[in-house]
Amino acid sequence: MRYISTRGLIQPVSFKDAVMMGLANDGGLLLPEQYPLIPLSMLEDWRELSYPELAFEIISRFADDIPPNDLRILIDRSYATFTTEEITPLVRKNDIYVLELFHGPTLAFKDVALQFLGNLFEYLLKERGQKMNIVGATSGDTGSAAIYGVRGKENINIFILHPHLKTSPVQALQMTTVTDPNVFNIAVRGTFDDCQNMVKAMFSDLSFKEKHALGAVNSINWARVLAQVVYYFYAWLRATDRSRNEVVFSVPTGNFGDIFAGYVAKHMGLPIKKLLLATNENNILTRFINDGDYSLADVVQTASPSMDIQVASNFERYLYYLFDQDPKRVRETFELFAKTGRMEFTNTEKDRVRKEFLSESVNEQDTIATIANFHQETGYLLDPHTAVGVKAAMDLVGPEATAICLATAHPAKFADAVQKAIGEPPPLPPSLQGIERLPSRCQVLDANIDTIRNFIEEKAL
Ligand SMILES: *Cc1c(COP(=O)(O)O)cnc(C)c1O
Numbered sequence: 107m108r109y110i111s112t113r114g115l116i117q118p119v120s121f122k123d124a125v126m127m128g129l130a131n132d133g134g135l136l137l138p139e140q141y142p143l144i145p146l147s148m149l150e151d152w153r154e155l156s157y158p159e160l161a162f163e164i165i166s167r168f169a170d171d172i173p174p175n176d177l178r179i180l181i182d183r184s185y186a187t188f189t190t191e192e193i194t195p196l197v198r199k200n201d202i203y204v205l206e207l208f209h210g211p212t213l214a215f216k217d218v219a220l221q222f223l224g225n226l227f228e229y230l231l232k233e234r235g236q237k238m239n240i241v242g243a244t245s246g247d248t249g250s251a252a253i254y255g256v257r258g259k260e261n262i263n264i265f266i267l268h269p270h271l272k273t274s275p276v277q278a279l280q281m282t283t284v285t286d287p288n289v290f291n292i293a294v295r296g297t298f299d300d301c302q303n304m305v306k307a308m309f310s311d312l313s314f315k316e317k318h319a320l321g322a323v324n325s326i327n328w329a330r331v332l333a334q335v336v337y338y339f340y341a342w343l344r345a346t347d348r349s350r351n352e353v354v355f356s357v358p359t360g361n362f363g364d365i366f367a368g369y370v371a372k373h374m375g376l377p378i379k380k381l382l383l384a385t386n387e388n389n390i391l392t393r394f395i396n397d398g399d400y401s402l403a404d405v406v407q408t409a410s411p412s413m414d415i416q417v418a419s420n421f422e423r424y425l426y427y428l429f430d431q432d433p434k435r436v437r438e439t440f441e442l443f444a445k446t447g448r449m450e451f452t453n454t455e456k457d458r459v460r461k462e463f464l465s466e467s468v469n470e471q472d473t474i475a476t477i478a479n480f481h482q483e484t485g486y487l488l489d490p491h492t493a494v495g496v497k498a499a500m501d502l503v504g505p506e507a508t509a510i511c512l513a514t515a516h517p518a519k520f521a522d523a524v525q526k527a528i529g530e531p532p533p534l535p536p537s538l539q540g541i542e543r544l545p546s547r548c549q550v551l552d553a554n555i556d557t558i559r560n561f562i563e564e565k566a567l
Contacts, residue, residue, distance in 0.1 A: 112426040114433025142167040157193035184221040199484040213516035216251035219330035224255030238321040240264040243301035250280040267301035282546040296553030325363035334367035352507040356382040356499035362418035384498035389467035398456040401448035409490040409523040466498035477527035489515040490523040
């Protein structure tokens with residue numbers, strides 16, 4: 107299978123090259139040239155597969171340049187770190203299915219993709235005799251999932267910048283207690299934006315980037331999206347039988363990566379009635395879906411910080427299809443957006459968007475109330491991100507369809523919001539018990555690009 111760019115200015119590349127490229131060299135995002143179609147009869151044959159077996163069936167159709175046995179090993183290794191055999195269990199609470207995506211090492215859904223990406227990087231680097239220095243900034247969840255994805259791996263060092271004392275204490279500990287020699291946590295005396303800007307500056311310094319083989323793990327890597335496609339199939343196969351298959355997936359959305367994986371599953375023939383894109387008060391994507399209004403606003407802080415995003419990095423992938431795979435239109439739209447902070451859509455396009463997606467923006471008060479009410483009615487604790495999706499599903503999915511809500515984080519990661527909702531902190535899962543007493547390693551540095559650059563240069567492979 108070959109991969110093309112949404113901006114249309116690169117030659118098609120293989121799966122392996124697409125993984126190593128991350129962002130396409132023309133500034134666009136990589137997408138498969140076409141999608142394998144899964145007929146309903148094949149779906150029926152997949153009902154009994156385990157998660158790793160299903161992952162192999164799906165991923166192998168896109169990663170056709172990796173020998174099947176190698177791919178099986180990579181997949182098995184990636185999901186052996188999860189604490190449930192089902193990997194992503196589907197539980198039913200009243201009328202709603204909750205797809206628990208938080209049983210990986212850092213208790214958030216990003217593990218599903220980053221455990222796989224870490225193993226894939228190690229495999230490809232070894233094959234090519236190359237090294238990689240991963241550099242990234244995090245406000246919380248992505249950093250720890252990326253660190254756990256590559257800890258102890260050969261030919262990879264990882265440098266994660268986080269704002270010193272500005273993440274939640276649990277989030278910082280989840281990163282700094284990983285003391286493998288290839289992991290470097292940098293606590294920056296500054297804000298998340300400082301971290302992000304310094305990372306961007308290092309990546310745009312092409313000579314620095316090449317000299318140190320800088321790699322990124324952000325959600326624009328195609329392998330991350332691909333790994334996430336699997337659990338849409340997995341959940342659908344468990345929530346449906348032959349007679350009832352009207353399914354709506356509700357997805358708490360930030361960078362549009364997770365929900366785009368659902369869109370890919372739909373393209374492959376998975377009978378998804380609609381995708382419900384749930385946002386918190388940062389609602390640019392909800393305005394886009396419901397009113398065709400994609401215009402920039404300021405980011406506000408909420409109880410679901412991993413969704414406090416305005417410009418969703420994976421949105422461009424969807425736009426490519428909305429624009430009938432016209433890369434010129436994609437380029438023009440991003441030029442307009444860079445100049446004016448907004449995009450323009452035709453009425454036909456707006457109609458098409460509403461055919462595929464539902465959307466709702468959930469405010470802070472309703473998020474906390476949903477955690478409280480759901481707990482009272484079912485005894486089940488939602489994290490604030492998941493609560494946004496559950497609330498949207500309760501409002502928008504009628505009895506004629508089955509709602510599957512993606513649970514993107516374990517409630518224990520967001521103890522403050524839970525405490526606010528139910529008056530007591532969430533119970534701690536084993537991986538967080540006593541985490542504050544574990545040995546930790548972290549370098550605290552000033553928000554100065556030269557200081558950070560020198561540190562990385564000194565420790566780089
Ligand atoms: C990253 C994240 C999201 C948003 O996912 P996107 O793929 O960026 O849309 C939602 N919830 C949690 C807990 C996350 O960590």
